[in-house]
Amino acid sequence: MREPITILGLESSCDDTAAAVVRLSGSKPEILSSVVYGQTALHADFGGVVPEIAARAHAEKIDLCVEEALQAAGVALGAIDAVAVTAGPGLIGGVLAGVMCAKGIAAGTGLPLVGVNHLAGHALTPRLTDGLSFPYLMLLVSGGHCQFLIAHAPDRFTRLGGTIDDAPGEAFDKTAKLLGLPQPGGPAVEAAARAGDPARFAFPRPLLDRPGCDLSFSGLKTALLRARDAVVAEKGGLTEQDRADLCAGFQAAVSEVLAEKSRRAIAEYLALDPAEPILAVAGGVAANGAIRAALETVSAKSGLRFTAPPLALCTDNAAMIAWAGIERFRLGLIDDADLVARPRWPLDQSQPALIGSGKKGAKA
Ligand code: KG4
């Protein structure tokens, strides 16, 4: 295959409209540009992402975003080798906006089209940032995703387990809401937890009593609500210390569950006898210091290297889609004008879909 390979990537599966240009020269990938238009303000009044608002905003912004990414990269469309686009899973109106835009560019220029699974974009990012070799273990933890994957190849993943209800970021956001803390909840809960006593409230450790790597976070949120209401009933309100203790207890429960499930996922992964065992994490929740420390400890104890891409590449972006596009393009995995936008698209087709997981739509 001709080198370098330069790919334009588009992402619009959730609440970020993004475009990026990534180039691979020899074995060295380089992000030439990565533009992200977030939609947080548009959805702020609704307590979650409103699919119709998201879809319209993507349709309005996506071409602008592409132009900006090409300009920032200093690359004309003529120097692009292919257009990669998130073809699912996600909110279908948004996915369609990206797919239609990519198809339009491909039709107008004759460039090849590469459909990318959004989750594969996240899962392949550590190869872009750290050059990881297959197979590696991956934990995706964000407001929309929570799953353990073994990455074997750009188009081959084994899902070891995932959340059966809320994603952990979603649980952090709901916790913040219940305690009157600002959104996004993760950073606010983490900050409050610093002054808290994690042992004051006894929160459950969901699904630890069951074998396997599946997770659940919705019961934890209910337990927090009950604990909050009990304090309010007793004292008539919450003090700063009560809030801090509730946050610390909640965060400790999430950390412990993620650490224990990681231990199990690591055991399954090590059975493959990987040459360089690695646990990589991605997603906004990986920014949490306590969770990160817990995962680092578990990795070190099992002899695994621990790695996390920089936060801007952990959260939704198009550089990861362009990179996954390069990986597929190199393998000759190219699509045509029949490329379908898919609301559900499990990475591991051998596993049943994780129905209902994540606040931002089905991320099977
Ligand atoms: O990956 P991301 O930007 O978006 C998707 O959900 O796709 O993740 C955002 C989520 C939010 O739920 C946010 O509360 C959570 O990540 N988050 C955190 C922290 N920073 C962001 N959760 C816990 N601790 C943090 N420091």
Ligand code: ZN
């Ligand atoms: Zn994502």
